[in-house]
Amino acid sequence: MARTAGSHGPKTMEAIRKAALTLIYRKGYEAITLRQLADAVGIQPGSLYNHVRNKQDILFDLVHDHMTTLLAEVEQAVPAEAPPLVQLEAFIAFHVGYHITRREQVFIANSELRSLEPGNHAAVVALRKRYEGVLIDVLRRGAADGSLRADDPTIAAYAILSMLTGICSWYQPSGRKSADQLVNLHRDLILRGIVVQDPASLAC
Amino acid sequence: MARTAGSHGPKTMEAIRKAALTLIYRKGYEAITLRQLADAVGIQPGSLYNHVRNKQDILFDLVHDHMTTLLAEVEQAVPAEAPPLVQLEAFIAFHVGYHITRREQVFIANSELRSLEPGNHAAVVALRKRYEGVLIDVLRRGAADGSLRADDPTIAAYAILSMLTGICSWYQPSGRKSADQLVNLHRDLILRGIVVQDPASLAC
Structure with missing residues (x-):
């Protein structure tokens, strides 16, 4: 995404992102216009083009940024050499902590995948698969060493x-x-389930 | 919602609902117009008003119908006098079976709550709370009789x-x-959790 070289460039870009996030969250990507976005930022519509090429760029930027930050942080949060159960607990704490304060991003990353153009869509889906893969790997290794019960690690x-x-x-x-x-x-x-009695007594 | 008395009324109304569901699912409520909807159904825009008053009515009809059918069916699906664990298993099977074939309705009922006008929003939220209440009651009774482990039945x-x-x-x-x-x-x-080893060995 193009950014201005001027001193107010990054600050304006940040304001554009923030306004776009709120607008898309409230009305949906298809319904918003670059004019509404410029109004929300308090700049002329023409000035917007100093920062972004088009509406699609803004959506992709928001979703892509959300996913790449998520991926970078999960690698820090889940200890690489720990037993699967410890990794699972770390993953749960990380995932909740990361998402809980990002309600708008989460909503858009889920509801506006439909609005990404094919190349952008593929890029975001690939990042998503990498993130899901972190958890699938943990569950797979837990199933392999007998510590976790995951008949189907992907679905779990x-x-x-x-x-x-x-x-x-x-x-x-x-x-x-x-x-x-x-x-x-x-x-x-997630770890213990909701039933108190001996699991062996349940129909499987 | 007004419907025509003519013989093609219900059939046309069903076509309008179906087209609206697909259009809103793909583009979002704010972005669609009644003209696009009429085009999708294959009728004149003016004829649409024989069946619906406005766009908001259509959204409300879709979400409200989804929720009332859900509520009517869950009452049939969950045996009233059964133990909480049996009710929980019945609820899980019902919820999955009902939703799995209604991808578009589920998406709209979640992502377009934002687009419902206050009165409609309140009506849908009330239905949603009633449905959630069915599961909360099951978990609460299970916690009370010691069969289910639900420290916080609502959050569970x-x-x-x-x-x-x-x-x-x-x-x-x-x-x-x-x-x-x-x-x-x-x-x-949900019932047994994902950890194989003795639950007592887990940090709580």
Whole structure:
């Protein structure tokens, strides 16, 4: 994405991103115009082109940035040499912590995949697969060493990701549970399940 | 929503709903026009007003219908007098079965809540709370009789609903798992969790 060389370039670009995030979150990508975006930033529509080429560039920038930051941070958060169970707990804590404060980004990264042009769509889906792959690998290694029960590591990973990302749809920082408490509640549910009695007594 | 008394009324209305579902799913509610909708149905824009008052009515009709059918069916699916664990298993199977073939409805019911006018929004949120309440009640009774481990039944219910509804975002009827297999995989994960070793050995 083109950026101006002037001193206000990065600052304006940041304002554009922030305004685009809010506008797309509220109205959807297809419904917004570059004119509305310029108005929201407080610049002339023509000036917008000093920073971005078109509307598609802005959407791609938002989603791509969300995914690349996510990927860079998960590598830091999940200890490479730890046992699968420890990695799983680290992944859960990381995923919740990263997403819980990024409600708008999460919503757009999910609901506006439809609006990405084919090349951009493929790039984002590839990043997403890499991120899902981190969890799938953990579950696969846990199944292999007998510590985790994952008959289908891919589907179990999707299930865990959906559960954890779902927090974003209702979480309020002012709510009755802290982020740490939510991590613990979800970790326990994922690790131990919800049934109290002996698992052997359940129909399988 | 007004419907024509003529013999083609219900049939046309059904075509309008179907076209609206697809259009909103692809482009988002804000971006579509009644003209595009009429074109998709193959009728004159003016004729649309024989069936619907405005765009908001159509969105509300789609989401409201999805939720009321869901509520009517869950009451049939979850046996009222059964133990909480049996009810939970029935709920899981019902929720997956109902949603898995309604990808577009699920997406719109989640992503276009933002586009409902206040009165419509409140009506849909109330239906949604009633549906969530069915699962919360099951978990609460399971926690009370000691069969289920739900420190926070509301959050556990949200977590389970997010996990199960997430299937819609990737499920393909032609995929490698049948709907029944998916029900079983998710039921096992929710009931028993993913850790193989003795739950008592986990840090809590």
